[in-house]
Amino acid sequence: MDFKSMNALVTGSTSGIGLGIAQRLAAKGMNVMLNGFGTPEQIEAAKESISSLGVRVGYHGADLSKPAEIEDLVRSTEELFGRVDVLVNNAGIQHVSPVESFDPARWDAVIAINLSAAFHTTRLVLPNMQSRNWGRIVNIxxxxxxxxxxxxxxYVAAKHGVVGFTKVVALENAKTGVTCNAVCPGWVLTPLVQAQVDARAHKEGITIEEAKINLLSEKQPSQEFVTPEQLGGLVVFLCSEDANEVRGVAWNMDGGWVAQ
Ligand SMILES: NC(=O)C1=CN([C@@H]2O[C@H](COP(=O)(O)OP(=O)(O)OC[C@H]3O[C@@H](n4cnc5c(N)ncnc54)[C@H](O)[C@@H]3O)[C@@H](O)[C@H]2O)C=CC1
Ligand SMILES: CC(=O)CC(=O)O
Structure with a gap:
């Protein structure tokens, strides 16, 4: 399988896990469409980190809570590269609150970005993947x-939804060359988690370093953060020929979190 003739769309790839995955795919020779928010400098740096690997790079600032912008993202990627071979649904946000005080607008945003966006991108890329009898969809x-x-x-409802959705897409395409799988990371030290570390340090009156240790100790037996690069390596594997029969899995890379 020649990754060098392939094109990947990675949502939420201006920082954190998405950028790490985009860089690993680009290092294998795939052209990459980036998406996500950030300052012009951040976006330029993300693009440069991909183009410096000798592949083509695009950027689209679609807000994934808006289906019309998702349609434009997929259409623009197909126009730029000719087709989407690999779709990585990665964009996500977090909101932390007990149910009774959970802001309904935050609920809607988390479900839209973390779950519904994956439905929209998937429904839009599938017909062309099916007609070519090859494609890879990886849901973070x-x-x-x-x-x-x-x-x-x-967040938990959306992520359980993503795992369920992954299985359905995998089954509907089981007799084709299109696979769909989920990756289930434990703690990764990205802006999404740094905000929780900072909040914890503030609330408990401890240092940022102590807050990181407490966060890991609670859930992640290895006591080490998973890295975006390691997750990128797993996504590269799921895109490979060796993974042709990996279908509908929810593959955890979590320092032992869900083994407990
Ligand atoms: N950091 C962690 O410990 C873990 C993260 N994840 C998941 O990994 C994915 C990436 O998260 P991180 O890299 O940690 O966070 P991050 O905050 O570093 O990156 C999130 C990305 O999504 C983009 N994004 C946010 N809202 C968007 C919107 N409305 N439209 C388009 N793009 C949007 C951001 O601009 C950014 O590029 C998320 O789905 C998250 O739930 C899963 C397990 C663990
Ligand atoms: C482990 C994760 O997915 C991150 C979080 O819960 O905030």
Missing amino acids: ASAHGLVASANKSA
Whole structure:
């Protein structure tokens, strides 16, 4: 399988896990369409980190809570590269609150960005993948797609939804060359988690370093953060020929979180 003739769309790839995955795919020779928010400098740096690997790079700022912008993102990627071979649904946000005080607007945003966006991108790329009888869809779920934690109702519901959706897409395409799988990371030290570390340090009156240790100790037996690069390596594997019969899995990479 020649990754060098392939094109990937990675949502939420201006930082964190998405950028790490985009860089690993680009290092294998895939052209990459980036998406996500950020300052012009951040977006330029993300693009440069991909183009410096000798592949083509595009950027589209679609807000994934808006289906019309998702349609434009997919259409623009197909126009730029000719087709989408690999779709990585990665964009996500977090909101932490008990159910009774959970802001309904935050609930809607988490469900839209973390779950519904994956439905929209998938429904839009599938027909062309099916007509070519090849495609890879990788959904970045979470350990929270397999088990729950208090105060994360929307996130846990969305991530469990992503795992369920992944299985359905895998089954509907099981007799084709299109596979769909989920990756379920444990803690990764990205802006999404740094905000929780900072909040914890503030609330408990401890240092940022102590807050990181406490966060890991609670859930992640390895006591080490998973890295975006490691997750990128797993996505590269799921895109390979060796993964032709990996279908509908929810593959955790979580330092032992869900083994407990
Ligand atoms: N950091 C962690 O410990 C874990 C993260 N995840 C998941 O990994 C994915 C990436 O998260 P991180 O890299 O940690 O977070 P991050 O905050 O570093 O990156 C999120 C990305 O999504 C983009 N984004 C946010 N809202 C968007 C919107 N409305 N439209 C388009 N793009 C939007 C951001 O601009 C950014 O590029 C998320 O789905 C998250 O739930 C899963 C397990 C663990
Ligand atoms: C483990 C994750 O998915 C991150 C979180 O719960 O905030």
